[in-house]
Amino acid sequence: MSEDLKASPPAPGLVEGPLWTGATAIVPAELPAPADTPRTRARPRRGRWFWGSALAFLAAVVLYDTASFLAAAWATNPILGGAFIVLFAMVLISAVVWIRGELREIRKLRRAEFDHDLALRIMEANQYGHALPFIEKLLPSLPVATSVRDRFMASVFDTHSDRDVFRLFGRIVLEPLDRQAYAFVNRAARDSAVGVAASPVAALDAAIALWRSLRMIRQVAGVYGFRPGMPGTFILGRRLLLGTALVATTDIVGNIWAEHLGSRLAGVLSTKLAEGVFAAVRVARLGLLAMELCRPLSFGKEDEPSLNRLRKEIVSAIMRL
């Protein structure tokens, strides 16, 4: 395995030549595919047609109504009509700006998934010279101090393999970010536990958990440099829920644990507190998934935060109440 394309290398000796300015021989797309298959999402085409056309119809009706209203207002009184038109223009312009911003954030989120795949490929191939350009591209968008950036760049030597470079990146740049995000998740889980335990109406439980989860998702995304508004958060949330659905079906241990804990807790605590703990664990799991999604690289074995540890912290926090 060599970095260069030389089919027949020269004899060993002193060689002269200008620095190679072309592309490096092995293009990342040609690296071997990652071992895990990416999650496939089957999207029914028929559903999209229905929703798309329904929304278009609704929009057309609204626009028609607005247009006729504005025309009537203008006909009645030019000044009032003019005012309404100006207001409508403002609404339209601000809507366009807002939508453009949201679409940009959504595209960033979409690209994050592509980055995970690419990073995994680079890691599995473990060659030289691919990890650093990849990281240099995403480093500007991460909210880290210049000193951290400098420290990372100083630590990378030309003798470090791609895997080494990713390890250094994880340790120097991502670890402090992970700690911040973990703190947010922890707090959100605890808040949900308290909220759900204290809520008088059962229907309020879901609302509390949902609101706190959305806020947590936005905080976690912010740690890694994303700033999604409502639509962005919604999309992120939906992707996460799909993730939890997958996890829930495979997390047999988690379910057993939940049952066991339930019977234990029911004896020690009131059912309300036990419910609080369940809600908190669900929120925590969602939080960890959010971290994984928003992170520039997926978690390695050594820096993945443990859900079990988080569960224990939640339970001990509840017991202290």
Added chain:
Amino acid sequence: MIKRATRSQAKRLGDGALTIANAGWEAMGTALRSALTRTIRVAITGLSRAGKTVFTTNLIHSLLLAPARPHLLSFLEAVANGKLKDARIHSIEGMKKFPYEENLERLTRPAPEWPQATEELAGVRIEIRYRPANEAVARAIGWATLNIEIVDYPGEWLLDLPLLQMGFAEWSHGVLDLCAAGTRRKLAAPWLARMSEIDPDRPYGRASDLASDILSVSRAYHAFLQECRKEENGLKLLQPGRFLTGFEGSDAPPEKFLFSPLPTDGLAAAKSRKRPSPDTLRGQMERRFERYKREIVVPFYRRSFRHFHRQLVLVDVLTALNTGFESFYDTREALLRVMESFKFGRGSLLGSLFSGQWGRRIDRVFFAATKADHVTRTNHANLERLLEAMVGRKAEEIRSEGAQAGFGSVAAVNTTKNVLIDHEGAPLAVLEGILMNGPRVKRTYYPGDIPADLPTADYWLNNRFKVLAFAPPDLSKAAEEGIPPVRLGDALQFLIGDKLP
């Protein structure tokens, strides 16, 4: 007034109580801190010219600079997580101090030079202060101490180790067997000729005749060893090792320790033979052999090898590969023989030497192929695999004894940079650096690729690999900035990482 008096008295009482409380707290802290102070002894082993001295120098330097320059040892956990507070060096009692400052000065000169080869035993103790991992303990005492004791000695002395397990006849047989073929046969001609003139089992009438014959044969053998050691021959399996590095500064060993192997008539007969009489040449040589072991080898190893916990074995695979087929396999044989002696707890004399009276054993061994900066980075993995092929069998034995064995390709000083140049329209991965014995300008050199497995003889016939020596780069700022190594942190992490947070 009375109130003021009692108030001042109370204040003094309070102050006194506070002082006592503080003193008590400090004493507890000191006691706890000293309870948590540990010493770990690391042997940096390697045949001659493997690079032990430079490696030790940069190891010390990087540790001293680690708090300010963590990038030098990125993969040493304690540095990466910021728990390493500082490091200082001290000398070891009863041993010459390792010349760290002199070596560093030589490297940081405007015209840098490699440190001089080690000619005698020298040691250093690195005192590392770190913040313990356990938060409660860390809050109580602030920091704990780890002492790392390192001993540097000439690589040639290592080869005296196997002598301890052999008798004179067995050793003689082995040496003469090696001299039957190859370069050795050519170089040994004068010595073998001298020996053929004498009958080793003839009793001597006059002591002076015996003495002069002993000296002439031994000096011929000594000359032969010196020829083998030369760079163009690159032979490493040379015993006794002390004959080559001299005794405490002098060039040749003192006469009373000189001896030479003698021809034997078959190993079995030699082993079963009774002790030869002292008025024959053979008898005298055997007595000198045993005396050498008793007075030189045993005390040395008792002194420096007895209590080692961890071992770092540096192997210059590249130079051996570069010199030729004979040199490569001779190096391998020398290494295997030396490691033959690293068996723990087998009940032999060596076993007690290594396990010590308190049963301390070497529980981690790291094999490092040095001068990794002399091949392109894509060859580092091959270098490691080649080293593993060379010593793999012994590593398995070490593991079966319950110790851990690790492998890596390292370089004490990174003298080159990996660049891609445009060569005839295609990219070529080369090394950029300053050549030894030349003007101090950067040149680009293509060394070729190395095999990942033990090469056969015809590998050297169509050789696509040639290593070139590089000089130290510009290290004028190295005293504060550090000397960039290759994978020094990884080696340290394997050797002492478990003793640090």
